[in-house]
Amino acid sequence: MRREVPPGDNRPRAVCPACSVVHYENPRIVVGAVCHDGPRLVLCRRAIPPRIGFWTFPAGFMELGETAEEGAAREAFEEAGVHVDIDRLLGVYSVPQRGQVHLLYEARMRDARHAAGEESLEVVMRDWEDIPWEDLAFPSIRWGLELAFEARQQSLWVPRMTSSSAPAGTDAN
Amino acid sequence: MRREVPPGDNRPRAVCPACSVVHYENPRIVVGAVCHDGPRLVLCRRAIPPRIGFWTFPAGFMELGETAEEGAAREAFEEAGVHVDIDRLLGVYSVPQRGQVHLLYEARMRDARHAAGEESLEVVMRDWEDIPWEDLAFPSIRWGLELAFEARQQSLWVPRMTSSSAPAGTDAN
Numbered sequence: 001m002r003r004e005v006p007p008g009d010n011r012p013r014a015v016c017p018a019c020s021v022v023h024y025e026n027p028r029i030v031v032g033a034v035c036h037d038g039p040r041l042v043l044c045r046r047a048i049p050p051r052i053g054f055w056t057f058p059a060g061f062m063e064l065g066e067t068a069e070e071g072a073a074r075e076a077f078e079e080a081g082v083h084v085d086i087d088r089l090l091g092v093y094s095v096p097q098r099g100q101v102h103l104l105y106e107a108r109m110r111d112a113r114h115a116a117g118e119e120s121l122e123v124v125m126r127d128w129e130d131i132p133w134e135d136l137a138f139p140s141i142r143w144g145l146e147l148a149f150e151a152r153q154q155s156l157w158v159p160r161m162t163s164s165s166a167p168a169g170t171d172a173n
Numbered sequence: 174m175r176r177e178v179p180p181g182d183n184r185p186r187a188v189c190p191a192c193s194v195v196h197y198e199n200p201r202i203v204v205g206a207v208c209h210d211g212p213r214l215v216l217c218r219r220a221i222p223p224r225i226g227f228w229t230f231p232a233g234f235m236e237l238g239e240t241a242e243e244g245a246a247r248e249a250f251e252e253a254g255v256h257v258d259i260d261r262l263l264g265v266y267s268v269p270q271r272g273q274v275h276l277l278y279e280a281r282m283r284d285a286r287h288a289a290g291e292e293s294l295e296v297v298m299r300d301w302e303d304i305p306w307e308d309l310a311f312p313s314i315r316w317g318l319e320l321a322f323e324a325r326q327q328s329l330w331v332p333r334m335t336s337s338s339a340p341a342g343t344d345a346n
């Protein structure tokens with residue numbers, strides 16, 4: 001790969017010297033869902049790096065062929081074994097130093113079933129008052145839970161927008 | 174490239190047979206801004222395919238190293254020569270058949286300057302009542318303008334979420 005500005009473009013891209021195909025690198029979308037069943041919400045303890053053993057709500061990279069809301073619901077099922085309906089967007093969290101945008105939703109569980117997926121050591125239902133604020137995996141998870149905590153008794157919620165100012169290469173995404 | 178399920182993953186990815194590097198393909202983010210200066214808004218006539226000659230507000234692929242809002246403001250400057258402040262999110266439009274998520278914002282122009290960028294044949298200021306609804310470039314542009322039209326006199330706006338149901342391979346993104 002060579003770095004060069006393709007014709008008609010305005011910034012350097014990775015270009016294959018053999019075939020001249022331009023490999024665009026773009027930010028990736030993380031979709032996450034704060035999933036609740038009445039007065040309790042789902043928390044997963046991470047089984048994979050980074051931040052093994054720390055708590056999160058279901059979240060992960062959006063895949064091709066799905067909508068953002070479908071992706072958030074898929075992550076909820078894969079990581080926590082919960083079936084949810086996505087209710088609303090809580091916030092949009094940009095992480096420019098990692099090339100990520102996190103779309104964080106509030107979701108309602110269809111029933112009380114939950115089970116740890118491959119990426120979770122354990123999945124628990126917790127009261128809102130018992131969120132382990134000191135042991136959360138990432139700043140975006142804390143931010144999402146703070147929004148969900150604030151939004152949970154409001155019928156109208158305007159999603160927030162923020163961005164991370166943490167330097168690249170830290171665990172603080 | 175070979176299609177195979179990498180260890181610990183649950184779906185086929187493009188894997189290099191020589192070096193085993195997994196090339197993840199993920200949805201891309203389109204950031205757009207309905208830019209207004211009081212009673213008028215910015216419209217650009219596309220100079221590039223697809224849909225050359227049709228109207229749009231500034232929008233394009235988000236780049237690495239920027240927040241979503243910065244990306245929307247950058248597109249406004251690159252395509253229409255306008256300096257804007259991003260006010261709020263209008264809506265999130267998923268296009269699963271193209272692997273895209275469009276984040277569409279409302280933006281306020283800092284002054285009346287505007288000028289066609291390389292991707293625009295012309296850039297004009299139009300009254301809200303004079304939007305060329307029949308000559309818009311894409312369904313997502315129509316949707317964004319409809320939201321902006323509805324939102325423009327509301328102090329509180331809850332962003333909408335929708336998705337395209339158009340088949341892949343059409344111009345209807």
